[in-house]
Amino acid sequence: LVLTNRSAGGSGHTPTSQLSCISLPRHEEDYLQNVVGSAPYILVLGQDCSARYQLLNCLLGERLLPLGSEVGGACGPEGGACRRRKLCFTHGRQTRLSLALPGQYELVHQLAAHCGRWDTVPCEDLEIQECEDPAQRLAELEVTLHHALLQEVKIMVLPCRGVQPVEEALEDCKRGILPIILYAVSKDALSAEQVSDLQKVRETLPFPVCFVWAPSGPSDPGALHRQLLSLELIGAAAGSCACGAPAQTQSILGESLERLQRVLGPFTRQLLQNQQVEATTLLNAVQCRYLDLFINQAFDMQRDLQITPRRLEYTREKEGELFSSLMAIANRKQEEMKDMIVETLSGMKEQLLEDAANLHFTDIIMSSNGESVSSKDIKMCISQIQDLIVVQLNQAVANKLTSSVDYLRESFVGTLERCLGSLEKNTAESSSNITSNHLKQILNAAYNVEVTFHSGSSVTRLFWEQIKQIIHRITWVNPPSVSAEWKRKVAQDAIESLSAAKLAKSICSQFRTRLNSSHEAFAASLRQVILQRVLLLGALADSCVSVCVCVCVCVCVSSGKPKMGRELGRGQYGVVYMCDSWGGRHPCALKSVVPPDDKHWNDLALEFHYTRSLPKHDRLVNLHGSVIDHSYSGGSSIAVLLIMERLHRDLYTGLKAGLSLKERLQIALDVVEGIRFLHSQGLLHRDIKLKNVLLDRQNRAKITDLGFCKPEAMISGSIVGTPIHMAPELFTGKYDNSVDVYAF
Incomplete structure (x- = not known):
């Protein structure tokens, strides 16, 4: 979000109360700071230590933690009291083990791994010894590895609840990290204690959970799936927001450890993208409030210019x-x-x-x-x-x-x-x-x-x-x-x-x-x-011109780049293509625009802002979203892709095909309704023509292409539009909303 002090109120004309309305609230600012400063952190939970260790080994692709009989006795209700401590995996040039208090300092302690070469962490180092003092009992085992995955994330394996309650183990994970929660399931059902622990995890960290099926023997995953659904620990289906992005990342149940990559990759990508969407949505809201304020200031200034001399x-x-x-x-x-x-x-x-x-x-x-x-x-x-x-x-x-x-x-x-x-x-x-x-x-x-x-x-x-x-x-x-x-x-x-x-x-x-x-x-x-x-x-006039270079943030991270179909039409500044579906919406039309200079970037940003900020209206074409394509023409230029609803044809084509008198009158009423709506919002279209009126299959009309649309107070005398439809006063540079009526 790039705004100078001058544009945000340097002219001294913006009241303090208005600036406070467009500033970031404290909780939103804290959220953005947390998102920017957070690093991904994989949290491994599970029904027992064997399932957690098996999941960790699968993540790292090597047998780093002991499994089966090597890990010792079973934990949980079927075994004795578990004594295995919390594990933390970080990246380093050399492989080493150490004990450290969480978030504090490393303890001087002789570990079994220090006595010789090892490929699997010794069981003695995983367990809390009876003679250890309280500090050593609270310490976590830090494992430093030179591993590609650990260069981007850290991994934490939580202990059983008998060693440390889950809410205490997650206390250090509330701030500064972006948790990717994995839960290893080895049995057909979750016990009441395990369900309680999962509820505490959701209260402490309100993030989705990826359940990974890691059975220790023959079992039925269907029963587990039904239990998770009944407890609302996983979602039945993911919804979509207005722009097509998932409304919220859903908890899921993976198939098996062998297919972990097929599940974990999309789950992690969706989780990270959801954070980006929420952060950019906040920034976009602030920027839109700024732009609305500046447009209103322009209206006030225009009125002042007219009224003050009188x-x-x-x-x-x-x-x-x-x-x-x-x-x-x-x-x-x-x-x-x-x-x-x-x-x-x-x-x-x-x-x-x-x-x-x-x-x-x-x-x-x-x-x-x-x-x-x-x-x-x-x-x-x-x-x-x-x-x-x-x-x-x-x-x-x-x-x-x-x-x-x-x-x-x-x-x-x-x-x-x-x-x-x-x-x-x-x-x-x-x-x-x-x-x-x-x-x-x-x-x-x-x-x-x-x-x-x-x-x-x-x-x-x-x-x-x-x-x-x-x-x-x-x-x-x-x-x-x-x-x-x-x-x-x-x-x-x-x-x-x-x-x-x-x-x-x-x-x-x-x-x-x-x-x-x-x-x-x-x-x-x-x-x-x-x-x-x-x-x-x-x-104020100079300031009004400078503040309108503000460009709206385009928030379409999670839906990806739309696929272009065949060409539907070509205009002065862009090409319209067919697009089967994008962001859960279909069919769509894709308008590709390559702005040649800053002025066209500014006009395009205003078009996107007006189209998105205007209330939904039946006589205006809906804009679903926009994507900036940096790879357009092989990376030689940057294109802005505007994705909007696709209609049947434009009015020019409809007239050539033949329309009855009743249909023509209805189209005229629809266009008038759309123009009146724009004028009621203080906007001038300035390019009303046959090609910018689209018809659906019932021959109802909608106005499109707000590229030349501007608030009446911000009209600087520029000559725009299609010459054959332009009112004579447009060429003088002094005009008002009557030019749309003339073009109609």
Whole structure:
């Protein structure tokens, strides 16, 4: 699986959540690491030591372990307690024996084989002696041989359950090895203890078992076969998956030791291929998720390229309208603002005077008769009365002024903020986010003066500072007492001193100044946003082109290379042959394509991806699988073999042979249904023609050859197709899915 960081998200446009969806889960990654790092390991089990030793000798092709009377007494229920230890066979330049703790170190121990030359392992070295310490009892006998089989695999012969339970003996086989389990059977039936051991083996190592028939005397293998079937230790028949590969490697019962190679070879090959299929299936799933993500990104980018300029232009127009409307308010409605302020003050005057008379001062200690303590306290009283007037007038005037321009909130400001939010969405560069946020802040700072006049903006503060200054200029003499009448007098003089005309003029003047400065800042920031969006979309376009070189993994290991029959047809880039059967499917058609360059490899990979990833549809030809043939033309070139269902004929041949009007109308409906399905998936076929419409024996049509098929968002303007069926706009490089309708 080859993907660069740039293609996997280097552009910064791929969200982290999407990347986590296409990454390998931890358990799948561990499985792949285990498959890559595992070495084949033959595990020899059996009903007794004699059967296991006989099977081992047959595997190595020499009498390495003693048999019959040489091996000593029988083990199991019929004999005494077995004392033969676990054996491990490895490859080496010299033949030698040693004792070693499993996975640890070699023990210094004198063996009988060290005393002289031997061809068969001495029985004394196979058995655990009574006087041995616990470490030597747990040790396994390592036999090093210069044997061709041991160059590729290791062999382990497990002991009887009396020496070591089977789950303990297999403890070191759980990781780092690919077990090939052989079970030697010498009797007509398995005992309950042996069945229990086999169940534990299946729980520890979920791999199939090859039972090898190695009878010690006259026996009936049929009874054993029936028992294994009833216990579900072997399968009745192997199923097949969608691509034709065996769904799962089945446990089998071999005929005899003499025919072991006929059984063991296919069994081992199927087991290893099954591991390859599972591993490559995981890789293929990840790669398909990557490709789907990139195609979806291309759709989003294409939409962004179409929508962003319109949003920018809309934002510029709406801001201009907003600016013009607000300037009109400032220029033409000064008199209305003055009348509104006068009306508000007159309507609230009595309420303000009443509230001022009932005001309770804070942080001022008053005497019981209302006399103030000092002039400082008098100033604080005046200040609190002023604050009361300012707060209440602020709220009332702001509400009136806001209602006069409130329609601007939804028609201008709200729409502008939504456009700006969409412009900054999915922008990778942090500077672009800062620019868009700054742009929205400018809008709020500039236009919230009118929309939320009570928010404490600079113009609001200026307005009420003028009120305070007017009130502050009133000279107060020391009152006889701080009474309710005095409070009303202070409030009334302050209200009567206000000039509504001056306040309205000041508001409009400051309003125009703020609008002009905000409008200029808005235009400058908008130009910066446009520049950054153009740069971002250009980078995404380059990234989209580069990521589509990803080639789908073709997983057809176990079905082998299909056999080519006679030629059925020939196209621009490939030849179609007859294929009787492949992967359990028949009849098939075989499309052989020799891509001349990387571009055609990419197009072929996309064709395979679309055909396999699309949901099954009655109006599309099913693709069973693909095989890469490195031996094509004597090894001079590499061909990709696409295996698909074979139909009766194409539409061109059908029309020449003659079709009734009803059949033609039905074919037309079928083709339309297939085209509509492709378009619903966002795909363009771009090569609809008679040769690419196949008919079955009932003259129902199916569309084939997705070699030029691409998502509409990824159309780069390339001119493809068959000239006689091509729409005129194809030659301009600017087209959409209507070209398929024209070709139809």
